[in-house]
Amino acid sequence: MLTAVMPIQIDSQPEDGTDDERALVGAAARGEVAAFESLYRRHAGRIHGVIARLVGGHGSRAEDLTQDAFVRAWQALPAFRFESAFATWLHRLAVNTALMDLRSRKSRPQDDGDEDAFDILGTPDSAGHATALSMDLERAVASLPPRARAVLVLYDVEGWQHEEIAAELGMAVGSSKAQLHRARQLLRTRLEAHA
Numbered sequence: 328m329l330t331a332v333m334p335i336q337i338d339s340q341p342e343d344g345t346d347d348e349r350a351l352v353g354a355a356a357r358g359e360v361a362a363f364e365s366l367y368r369r370h371a372g373r374i375h376g377v378i379a380r381l382v383g384g385h386g387s388r389a390e391d392l393t394q395d396a397f398v399r400a401w402q403a404l405p406a407f408r409f410e411s412a413f414a415t416w417l418h419r420l421a422v423n424t425a426l427m428d429l430r431s432r433k434s435r436p437q438d439d440g441d442e443d444a445f446d447i448l449g450t451p452d453s454a455g456h457a458t459a460l461s462m463d464l465e466r467a468v469a470s471l472p473p474r475a476r477a478v479l480v481l482y483d484v485e486g487w488q489h490e491e492i493a494a495e496l497g498m499a500v501g502s503s504k505a506q507l508h509r510a511r512q513l514l515r516t517r518l519e520a521h522a
Contacts, residue, residue, distance in 0.1 A: 475510035
């Protein structure tokens with residue numbers, strides 16, 4: 328995988344589709360590894376972030392899926408037609424990679440929600456302070472059931488519409504709305520219980 332060659336790090340280059348980025352995309356599409364590495368460094372942080380939110384913050388799984396998304400991007404890059412910004416195209420590819428993983432895991436038996444995810448809250452941290460007050464929203468979102476979490480992240484964080492979410496997750500629009508309501512209710516309950 329690309330991990331050994333390119334650890335996730337971010338360059339401070341702009342992501343606004345400038346001529347520089349267009350030239351890098353063109354060079355990477357022609358197979359220039361250095362150009363693709365530069366694109367990777369520019370976008371890896373954002374891509375890893377959205378994937379981590381979708382899969383519930385599972386570190387190694389999010390890293391693996393980030394690498395999978397960039398491998399898919401490398402393979403599909405010669406067909407990229409600049410009909411959208413590269414960042415938009417890459418983001419959509421990454422979301423689809425994470426959603427495919429969620430779908431494949433859906434068919435395997437697993438616990439729908441991790442009710443024990445908050446058991447560690449209230450235990451002393453290294454400074455001896457209770458960690459209950461320092462619980463953050465990311466941790467609460469990560470504890471949501473996978474489908475509810477996916478709808479919440481896609482709708483509230485990524486700005487997708489229910490029609491897009493329903494099509495991508497293979498559910499009815501009403502189910503997407505119900506999952507969003509469920510996710511928000513669970514989130515509110517969990518945050519209130521551990522505040």
